[in-house]
Amino acid sequence: MTQVLKAVTTAGALALMMSSAALAVTLNLGNGGEPGSLDPHKVSGDWENRIVSEYLEGLVTEDAQAKAVAGQAESWTISDDGLVYTFKIRGDAMWSDNVPVTAQNWVDAFQRLFDPKTASEYAYLQYPIKNSSKIAAGEITDFSQLGVKAVDDKTLEITLEAATPYFLDALAHYTAFPIRKDLIEKFGDQWTQPENIVGNGPYKIVEWVPGSYLRGVKSDTYYGKADLKIDEIRWDNTEDLTAALNRYRAGELDILTDFPADQYKFLQDNYPGQAHVAPFLGIYYYVLNQSKPPLDNINIRKALSISVLRDVIGPDVLGTGELPAYGWVPPGTGNYEGTPYAPDWAEMPYDQRVEEAKKLMAEAGYGPDKPLKLQLRYNTNENHQRIAVAISDMWKQIGVEVELFNAETAVHYDALRAGDFNVGRAGWLLDYDDASNTLDLLKTGTKGTDGTINWGNNYGRYSDPKFDELMTAASSELDLVKRAGQMHEAEKIAMDAFAAIPIYWYVSKNVVSPKITGFEDNAKDIHRVRWMTKSE
């Protein structure tokens, strides 16, 4: 009898387990690339961010609109001079191994982030923190001088070099996530393997099959676990976009984070409302090498810029409707109140712009008998090629002969950095929601100890002392309205000088199943699973 009862109980328990497993709501996410790391100090791609930001959480996190909201910190104060941030960490913030989250976890994390031995690629995003860049450069070896202090177990104090209006937004970035020093010391590089990994976010990583997928399940220790509607996430590696779309159509994936541009029309016709194309904080542009002739001539730069018919690039060349760009700061960027930059020539009929461009070219000494020969470099990609072909055709009519030159990404950017180009394709996606993140691309390079100038991401080597002065003033201006005014002025100076050719504002391209609710299009294209619900 006892044995029968035991068998019935076991069978019942098994049935319950099976039914609960069957009821578990799993979000199947076509995540794009293969994550190279789950270590917040080593990752660099948005496909890695989608995973890391689900198992780790910073002092602040993102809401469904990707705005910074309280995360592991329940509240914070900012000193009047904007230099000292004091965070109160939630009393119920726990790691997934039931260890309480403490302020020391951030002290350890920031010290590790800036430690030259960690060699974190994105450490510079947190350079507003006092002495961080000096520690990263090896100039300061005493890590206690870093502007991050644990006042007590649940109080963290961060001191900045200068007031930084976007700092809270930067704290939502994975470079500002806490770490468990004890586990990193115990497991070394293996701490991110599923058998060792511990997080403080809504989901914990339980499986990683390199080259294929990762799986995360709801964390029992997350303070907001009661509100999580998705029980499991499967992040699938979907580098082949066409295959990923097939998987979506077969119902194997619930969300795609990208799709082939030429399938947009098909999706609109056959899966209405499921393809989400939305403005995204990023700019696609052509760099003009101003360090040598002929592009050191502003007339030629202007002729090249005004003769680009931007209106056809998004709708016709790409097919996904990217909006034409004339300024340098994407629409909707934070801390940038004011009228967007709009040059007079943008409103001119295109024929008139072409005539004006021809005139400018003639003034610069070029014409039908003496065409200007330029090389246009782009990194290998079907869309880059289409755009390059279209624009070279537009330039042909003003007497410019373009040689198209494509190379793989590493070679392309190596050439841009070396200044070995005339015109080069580039793009920038904002790391944090602030206008300075794009405008800084046009600042004059910094002189090294050996006398050479490091131009950083300013590949065209645009340089204007007035622009630099305004950006420096804006970097520590506490009055946000005044700061925005300084940056608008800087943007006008650079764009009026044709520092580069903005072409279009990026769009995010997601495909979202009607089963999913809580997915909101936003300018950062950040969609945390904790806000989503899936219905069967």
Added chain:
Amino acid sequence: MLGYALRRVLTAIPIVLITITVCFFILRLAPGGPFDGERALPPDQLRNLRAYYHLDEPLIMQFFGYIAGVFRGDFGPSMVMKDFNVSRLIGIGLPFTLMLGFSAFVVGTLGGMIAGAVAAVNQNRWPDYLLVAIVLVGIIIPNFLMANLVQLFFGVYLKWLPVGGYQPGSLIHLVLPIFILALPHGGRVARLVRGSMIEVLGTNYVRTAKSKGLGTRLILARHALKPALLPVVSYLGPGLSYLLTGSLVVEQVFSLPGIGKYFITAALNRDYGLVLGTTILYVFIILALNLLVDILYAWLDPKVRYR
């Protein structure tokens, strides 16, 4: 026989060493480096990264350091898959790639042999035309396109098979990938079998067998199949190495955890360690299979041993 095998193994060692040396220096001398991404890194960060991966050391020191590591079985770190070293990645991906390649090899070889034999026996009749057409389609259509077609047909429209993804222990997820990988291999085998079997079926001894009143099946099994398979046997070595090293597209399209796709990703990202690791692995596979075929030939034909 043993001496011959040993000689062949010894001649393979310098080939591996030369390959490593040439690849190492070509990679380092190629324009663009592992940190030449879309964003320029601050000089200090760049210096830290170069130091972390020992790229700040003289090239020759890096080379000897790498060779010493290889002899210890350590292929160094991956600069893309930062949470893994190259040896571990190979350890995870290689068994899957081998399983996928061998499965496709068996399916393709058997399928190809049957298709080739049926086509030869029915020469210039509808089964022959149909099979030749299928074989040509399998060979001509690139596998990424064929993969998308079968995904749409069997996955999206018929919903018979999963379109992609990997599920440990699930054989059904491997049906389409194996089919796509096996198709061109099977097509080549079928063409070889068909051609050689038509030739064999036209020989005097087969005609004699027919005139004696022997049945077609018996003639095939006893007289035609064995000689018709000789050219196929010589193709199997390269065919297998092609399947083991050519699974890149299939692994990418079906999101499978093999080693194939690491090679291209690593090359594009200048992931020196992973490129070299996968190259050495591929060279080893190709050499080992060629060696195996040569030794088999030597075993079958003793004259080869003394050439």
